[in-house]
Amino acid sequence: MKRIVFMVVCVLLVLLPVSIFAGAQEEVSEEVVTLNWWTINSEDYTAEVQTALAREFEKEHPNIKVEVTVLPSSGFGQKMNTALGAGEGGPDLAFFWTTAWYPEALDLTPYIERDNFDTSMYIESFWKTRAVAGDKVVGLPLGVGASLVMYNKDIFDAKGVPYPENDWTVYDYLELVQELENKDVKAWGGDAPRKPFRALWFNFDAQPYSDDSMTVDGYINGEGMVEAYTWLWDLVNTGAVPSTSDLDTLSSEGTGPVDLFLAGRLAMATLNQGHMLTAIDSGVRFGVVPEPRVPGNDRYCNAWSLTSSIWKGTEHPDEAWEFLKYWVGPEGQRFIMNKGHFFPSISSVLAEYEGADKDYVQGFYEVLNMPQVGEWLGTHLSAGTVARAMQDVWDKVILNMVDRDAIKSELEAMMPAAQKALDESRERLGN
Amino acid sequence: MVLKSFFATKRARKETRDGFISILPWIIGFIIFFFLPVLKSVYYSFTEWSFMIDPVWIGLDNYRYMFTDDPLFYKALSVTFNYVLLSLPIKLFLGVMLALLLNWKIRGMNLYRTLFYIPAVVSGVSVALMWMSLLQPDTGIVNTLLSYIGIQGPGWFWDPKWALISVASLSVWRVGGSAVIYLAGLQNISPQLYEASEIDGAGKIRQFWKITLPLLTPTLLFQLIIEMIGSFKVFTEAFVITGGGPLKATYFYLLYFYEEAFQNSNTGYASALVVVLVIIIMTFTAILRYTSKHWVYYES
Structure with missing residues (x-):
């Protein structure tokens, strides 16, 4: 018996220091918090740059480890929907790029107040459209982008046509596409819009329904809407712009007709700031202007920024906020800007951009200062449903299946379906 | 009658039991990954629900709207x-x-x-993209070949009269x-x-x-x-x-x-x-x- 007791005591004596050591180890490892960051790989912020950014952050915050999960852009939405919908397995931080996810984002207001975080550093229009939803701050805006019209200087010079100026109009555009078209080399004068209710439509003062989301009457059949569709009809009928089938088969998926532009087959193309930098790498001589205005109306732009948020289900909100501040703050955005094709959303950092004095960058900045269609679309969530209900008018104009004079009656014929879609959607989504 | 034969003798009972044990992993997988999600989908069909907002029971409203108003x-x-x-x-x-x-x-x-x-x-997306190029009305190879024999090819996917036929003819590919x-x-x-x-x-x-x-x-x-x-x-x-x-x-x-x-x-x-x-x-x-x-x- 004594022997057994002696053996047990010996074993315990051996195990004690081991367990103390293990406990200490556990204590140390408990101090390191791991954050899950879901992101995508894009030309503006590559996976390598983002991973490098996380490692830089970890150097300054040894108690926080950032695990970077790079998802394909096409699958990102579905993975977020599934995780946020299930309420478990979501990332600590991610891009909350659709308003449908905003209810699942952590409200950053208390953290901003606690740390006196200066939100005025962000370009105001992007802060308003991409960070704030109602009385909640759903994220911080990362980077900026916008649609703009790029024109090929060589084609303009060859035709002896003066370059467009910032103040140009949609009617100038109609004339220019015809002057610049070159059938001998299968080159078009410009491109045609792919869908309504973007900057051009808002320039025509053509919004799908009333601000209070109650009626489509006076909007779908309004003067601006008729004018916008008539302009589209005129543009299609110039024959100087690529058809839908041309654009479907000759454009890179989801990126606009950048390949056609770079190949010199489009004298003007509605592209974005990323394409601008691609064109520089390709050695194309180009200029940049905002999308054309409509005389007498306000002028808008399609612009975007990525709402970078903390999931409200995170177990480490404080650590996630620390990383978010770094990632989307001046330090992080400067880091990404210096390593890639990226324009930051912070004015002071944007001013440091290497080619800030270049005319195309100045053209881009010009666009950023315009009012954004996102302000209206971001707060009127039924727009997509109403647009779908009136899609047939668009198709008929694009396919040249409607007379110019019949556009108004075609729009009026869409009103019952559009009103029904608005009523159903408003009841569900609230606006 | 068939069920009875499964349990008629001791040997039959043992074989039946062993059979069920063998397929149990599949049955569990079927219930968890197929049957329960299907049941849940049926439940959701009686609710107003978006991914981010909890489902609210609305009875037959979805079906009523579908059949009478949509x-x-x-x-x-x-x-x-x-x-x-x-x-x-x-x-x-x-x-x-x-x-x-x-x-x-x-x-x-x-x-x-x-x-x-x-x-x-071959992936459906690749096939679709390939056929888009082949059937492009102006530059696609199909209409180009048709033009050699004096036929002006249709707009295929981009023509409302031909779009459905074009998509249906893609099934030939598989x-x-x-x-x-x-x-x-x-x-x-x-x-x-x-x-x-x-x-x-x-x-x-x-x-x-x-x-x-x-x-x-x-x-x-x-x-x-x-x-x-x-x-x-x-x-x-x-x-x-x-x-x-x-x-x-x-x-x-x-x-x-x-x-x-x-x-x-x-x-x-x-x-x-x-x-x-x-x-x-x-x-x-x-x-x-x-x-x-x-x-x-x-x-x-």
């Missing part, structure tokens, strides 16, 4: 029915014809069989997959039957109608059901190529479902759409099964 539901349904009617005969006819060719005993047949099967394993199944059916037919009929003086055509086709009907029934279900579920082609247009000519049922669920945050209604589709498919499957006793010939 023009897009009927549009999507009719486009899908037309697609099924158009593509199913093409797939069946060409599948059988190709299987008959692949059943010939000629040199290098295994290579031909492999070549015809390859398209069936016919090699079903031809392999028919081929297996053809090779199950006993050669003695052909020999006996030859002695009786039957020619090839008569053999096809009197021997091949009747004995192929079980395979035909199977393929008919599988292809019908696949046709009702058509999505990728429209999603990649046409987006449901032009003028909603290819606005397929699952495309409508996708828009409602993932673009319109109307997930409860989308669940109801899927439940209705499942009922439609089950009904047609039941009709085919019921009528099969009049036209399917089982050798046994």
